[in-house]
Amino acid sequence: MDRFIKVVVFLALIYGSLVAYSYFNPNFQLSKYTPVALIASNRDNTRKDDLKRIQQALGFYWRDHGSYPAAVGWCGFISSTLYPQAKEAIETYFPNGEVPKDPSSAESNTGYFYVHVDSRHYALLAHLETLTGDSPVYEYKGCNNWPSGGNYNYQVTN
Secondary structure, three states: OHHHHHHHHHHHHHHHHHHHHHHHOOOOOHHHHOHHHHHHHHHHHHHHHHHHHHHHHHHHHHHHHOOOOOOOOOEEEOOOOOOOHHHHHHHHHOHHHOOOOOOOOOOOOOOOEEEEEEOOEEEEEEOOOOOOOOOOOOOOOOOOOOOOOOOOOEEEEO
């Protein structure tokens, strides 16, 4: 028990030092180093890596078919079971046919989104958790199943 108290006091001193440091250095944000922030940052890194992998699969699809999946103007969640055109087109380019899914899409309405912009362009979108308030928000007008609320703040295009 005595050792436990020493560890708690030591951790409290470290935390107090960080709070004092952040008070005198406004650019240092202690909130970036909380377990919650680190987990969110890890999920964001996963999202960025997933979109790169999906982008590669779209490149392979273009190489094999001379176009991108789904009709021009099509847009929707990549993991959609209701409109699976994009997912079914690229799943052969992933091990076991498992197209990446947003790490928290089961908890929200922000799965990866695909927009077939025109015959030569597409956009892949994700919602990052750790961006600042001035981060861009992407909207695609005319998208029938576009989720409301400006959910997407990260985009990869070709």
